[in-house]
Structures are given as structure tokens and as C-alpha cells.
Amino acid sequence: MRSHDRYTEVFLEMLQRASTQLPDDVVAALRRGRDLEEDGSLAQKALDTILMNVDLAREQTAPICQDTGTPVVWVHHPVGVSTRLIENSMIEAVQRATARQYLRPNAVHTLTGKNTGTGSGAGIPSLHFQEWDHPEVEVRLILKGGGSENVGSQHKLPDNRLGAGRDLEGVRRVVLDALVQAQGKGCAPGTLGICIGGDRVSGYEESKRQLLRRLEDTNPIPELARLEERIFREGNELGIGPMGFGGKTTLLGVKIGTLDRLPACYFVTISYMCWAGRRAGVSISEGGDVTWLS
Amino acid sequence: MAELKLPVSEDEIRALHVGDAVELTGRMITGRDAAHKWLIEAFREDVAPYLKDTVIYQCGPVVRKNPDGSYVFVAAGPTTSIREEPYEADVMCRYGLRGVIGKGGMGPKTLAGLERCGGVYFHAVGGAAQVLAHAVKKVERVFMLEEFGVPEALWVIDVARFPVMVTMDSHGRSLHDEVDAASREKLKELLALEA
Ligand code: SF4
Numbered sequence: 477m478r479s480h481d482r483y484t485e486v487f488l489e490m491l492q493r494a495s496t497q498l499p500d501d502v503v504a505a506l507r508r509g510r511d512l513e514e515d516g517s518l519a520q521k522a523l524d525t526i527l528m529n530v531d532l533a534r535e536q537t538a539p540i541c542q543d544t545g546t547p548v549v550w551v552h553h554p555v556g557v558s559t560r561l562i563e564n565s566m567i568e569a570v571q572r573a574t575a576r577q578y579l580r581p582n583a584v585h586t587l588t589g590k591n592t593g594t595g596s597g598a599g600i601p602s603l604h605f606q607e608w609d610h611p612e613v614e615v616r617l618i619l620k621g622g623g624s625e626n627v628g629s630q631h632k633l634p635d636n637r638l639g640a641g642r643d644l645e646g647v648r649r650v651v652l653d654a655l656v657q658a659q660g661k662g663c664a665p666g667t668l669g670i671c672i673g674g675d676r677v678s679g680y681e682e683s684k685r686q687l688l689r690r691l692e693d694t695n696p697i698p699e700l701a702r703l704e705e706r707i708f709r710e711g712n713e714l715g716i717g718p719m720g721f722g723g724k725t726t727l728l729g730v731k732i733g734t735l736d737r738l739p740a741c742y743f744v745t746i747s748y749m750c751w752a753g754r755r756a757g758v759s760i761s762e763g764g765d766v767t768w769l770s
Numbered sequence: 771m772a773e774l775k776l777p778v779s780e781d782e783i784r785a786l787h788v789g790d791a792v793e794l795t796g797r798m799i800t801g802r803d804a805a806h807k808w809l810i811e812a813f814r815e816d817v818a819p820y821l822k823d824t825v826i827y828q829c830g831p832v833v834r835k836n837p838d839g840s841y842v843f844v845a846a847g848p849t850t851s852i853r854e855e856p857y858e859a860d861v862m863c864r865y866g867l868r869g870v871i872g873k874g875g876m877g878p879k880t881l882a883g884l885e886r887c888g889g890v891y892f893h894a895v896g897g898a899a900q901v902l903a904h905a906v907k908k909v910e911r912v913f914m915l916e917e918f919g920v921p922e923a924l925w926v927i928d929v930a931r932f933p934v935m936v937t938m939d940s941h942g943r944s945l946h947d948e949v950d951a952a953s954r955e956k957l958k959e960l961l962a963l964e965a
């Protein structure tokens with residue numbers, strides 16, 4: 477049964493997994509980066525520390541990073557399922573995960589500066605719902621840390637300073653420039669989620685949704701696949717490196733999606749996910765059975 | 771990795787250079803925004819001995835209190851340093867600090883302070899909350915806990931083999947400035963290719 481209690485239980489486990497177990501594709505990318513860096517370099521030492529930290533967190537079921545971020549959640553549900561039920565269950569799961577220290581109390585009242593203490597607050601967690609034709613409820617989330625959220629940015633094309641027009645070459649230019657502006661801030665190496673098009677709201681949402689993709693997947697749209705590959709390669713050639721120490725590993729991945737746009741607008745929206753690229757997913761059947769998604 | 775014992779002398783600190791990786795062992799103190807401001811507002815006699823010849827760790831830890839009243843660091847990664855740029859050089863020179871631990875590097879005022887007063891900027895690995903918390907062996911005491919709350923309080927801690935990298939030294943070098951300049955050059959090259 478997909479009851480409040482069942483949802484809450486499943487979501488709590490999902491939050492615990494997300495906070496304490498880094499996905500295998502992210503770990504593999506960190507290891508590849510580590511082996512590419514020069515022996516004894518600061519870049520390699522930083523990646524060694526990160527990998528040690530990832531193992532320790534998994535062994536001890538402790539948060540990978542003390543900033544457990546904002547849970548950003550996408551839900552697919554069949555017709556007739558109450559989205560309010562799912563939302564309330566997720567809020568309760570966040571509160572319970574916070575009480576158990578899988579999450580840090582991370583919601584601060586914007587005017588008073590007071591921490592709610594529960595992990596939840598106005599707009600936190602952040603949920604997005606979409607109805608679909610399948611009988612399952614599918615829930616996927618990322619934990620988006622503050623340091624990485626601070627380096628996200630939205631750009632308007634054309635951009636004369638960069639010689640960036642309203643095409644994929646223009647996108648490439650603003651993204652590489654944004655990477656240089658951010659340097660190692662937001663705990664590099666990280667992954668770029670990018671949305672081309674949309675408006676100022678939908679662009680950010682889509683750019684974050686791109687961060688749900690596995691690092692090794694291939695974009696089904698060939699020209700976007702080529703652009704992802706190129707920005708990945710050139711981004712790593714910039715030499716910013718882990719933590720901005722210099723080195724070959726600045727990016728772990730680049731993921732690009734598109735939305736249609738107004739004729740007058742051409743936005744490029746970039747969300748950045750730090751090395752602690754925490755995500756989790758679950759599919760819940762009508763009977764309440766659970767399949768974990770990677 | 772070379773080990774560096776705290777407290778540390780000015781000579782030992784001046785012998786360090788950008789690119790050195792060291793492990794710190796001994797006593798240090800934590801402090802972030804509220805602490806830096808407070809240390810500058812007046813000379814804090816009671817805390818001063820805990821700053822002299824050691825380093826300040828810019829960190830807002832997650833701390834657990836044991837039933838016997840003692841504390842344990844549960845997660846302890848560095849916070850972004852640049853927010854303390856207006857204060858750090860003054861805190862360092864006034865209290866005889868030998869360095870700072872943080873992430874992301876700092877600006878020209880701090881770099882000049884490192885040179886003038888004999889200090890270094892140590893970069894800890896951002897997000898490595900578990901590795902760094904495990905290097906904290908003991909919480910000795912805490913200042914301003916009531917007033918500032920857990921993350922902002924000044925925690926006096928004993929660490930063992932706490933891993934850090936020197937990214938700004940007392941000889942005027944900043945790895946952050948160097949990487950920034952080199953990546954901007956490379957960007958120009960990449961963008962000009964298509965021009
Ligand atoms: S940017 Fe990521 S790894 Fe760094 S402190 Fe924030 S959440 Fe942690």
C-alpha cells in the first residue's frame with residue numbers, strides 16, 4: 477500500500493542513501509581523475525582525501541559532506557495519486573533524517589536568520605510533480621549543497637564580450653567562461669547541468685534535473701552529445717583542477733537539456749554539482765514494493 | 771606527507787611554500803564569521819593564548835554532546851574563506867596566529883598579512899567532512915558557545931595528522947592567483963580558436 481507511512485519510510489531510506497553513499501558512477505569518475513593526475517601532486521592528494529572520505533561515509537553511514545544541501549525532488553505519478561500525500565511524506569522524511577543526523581538542519585528563515593531546526597522550511601524540500609502513464613510512482617532526488625548552488629548562473633545570449641551568439645557555439649563560450657569565473661569554488665571537480673532555452677524559472681529547474689543523469693550516459697540528441705563531450709574535454713583542459721589546485725580534473729561530467737523558448741529569449745542556465753554529487757532514486761509499485769534506481 | 775606540530779614557530783612557517791602538503795598535529799582553534807568579527811572588536815585576553823603560534827580553522831562543525839558533557843566533532847569540513855578577507859590579516863597579526871585553514875583561498879590583504887606577520891594559508895579538502903572530523907581527536911574547550919551557537923563558536927581542538935595543502939605562503943605566492951591566471955590564458959586560447 478502506498479500510504480503516508482510507507483512513503484515516509486521509503487523516503488527516509490532514500491535520503492539516508494543519498495547523504496551517505498556516493499553513486500558508483502561518481503566514485504568511478506573520481507577514481508579516473510585520481511589516476512590521471514600526476515603522482516604526488518596536490519590535485520592527486522585532494523582526490524585521495526575525497527575518495528577516503530567517500531569510503532568512510534559509506535562505512536559509517538555518516539553524511540559525505542557536512543552540508544547536506546537542499547533535497548530537490550522529482551516525482552512521476554499515475555493518475556489519481558495524491559501529490560499532497562507524497563509531499564507531506566517527503567517533508568516528514570526530511571525531518572526524521574535530520575533528527576537522525578543523516579541531514580543537517582539546513583533551513584534558515586530568510587528574515588530572522590533563525591534555523592528551523594527540522595531540516596524543512598518554506599520551499600525546502602523542493603518538489604516537482606509530473607503525471608505519467610505507468611502504474612508506479614517514481615521518485616528521484618539530488619542533495620544540492622550551498623557552495624555549489626552559489627556558483628550556478630544564468631546567461632542571456634547573445635553575449636558580445638565573449639563573441640557568443642544564439643547557437644551551440646555561443647553556449648560553449650558562456651559555459652567555459654562561467655567555469656573560469658567559478659574556478660575551484662563549489663568544491664571541484666564537479667558536474668555541470670545545463671539547460672538551453674526555457675525561461676528564467678524553467679531553465680534552472682531543467683538544469684538541475686540534468687544532474688539526475690548517470691555520468692556515463694549518452695545524450696540521445698547527437699549535437700548535444702557532441703557539445704557535452706567537447707565542453708567536458710575543454711573544461712578539463714583549463715587546468716583548474718580539484719579544489720582549484722591546478723590539474724586535469726575540473727569536471728566529472730557535462731549534461732545538457734533543452735526547453736523551447738520565446739523568440740526574443742535565449743537563456744543558458746548552468747547548475748553546478750560539486751564532487752559530492754549525491755542523488756538517489758526509487759520506484760514504488762501500487763503494492764508499495766520498492767526498486768532502487770541508480 | 772610531512773608532519774607539522776602545533777604550536778609552530780615563525781621560522782618553520784616561513785620554511786613552507788605553495789605546493790607543500792602537510793599533516794598538522796596539535797592544538798588549533800575554529801572560528802568563522804562571528805568569531806572573526808568578535809576577535810577584532812576588542813583584544814580577547816582569555817582566548818588569545820589559544821591563538822598564539824597556532825592556526826585558526828574556518829569551520830562550522832557538527833558537534834555531538836556526550837552524556838558526560840564532553841563534545842565530539844561529527845562532521846568538520848572547511849568553509850569558504852573569502853568571507854573573512856576583511857578580518858583575517860588583522861586577527862593574525864594581532865594574536866600571533868601562524869596560519870589559517872579554509873577553502874577557496876583568500877585575497878591580497880591576507881596574502882600581505884601572511885608575508886608581514888609570518889603565516890600561511892592551508893587549504894583543507896572541501897566537503898571531506900568525515901576524514902577531517904576523524905582527525906579531531908579531542909575537543910579541549912569552547913568559547914562563545916551560548917552567544918554564537920555551535921557552528922560559529924570558537925572550539926579549541928586537538929588534531930592528529932590533519933591533512934592540508936599550502937596554497938598561499940609567506941613569500942607572496944598564491945596558488946589561487948596562479949591557477950586563475952593560467953586558466954584565463956587557456957580560455958582565451960580556446961575561445962579564439964573559433965573566432
Ligand atoms: S560544495 Fe559540495 S562538497 Fe563542497 S561543502 Fe558544499 S556540499 Fe560539501
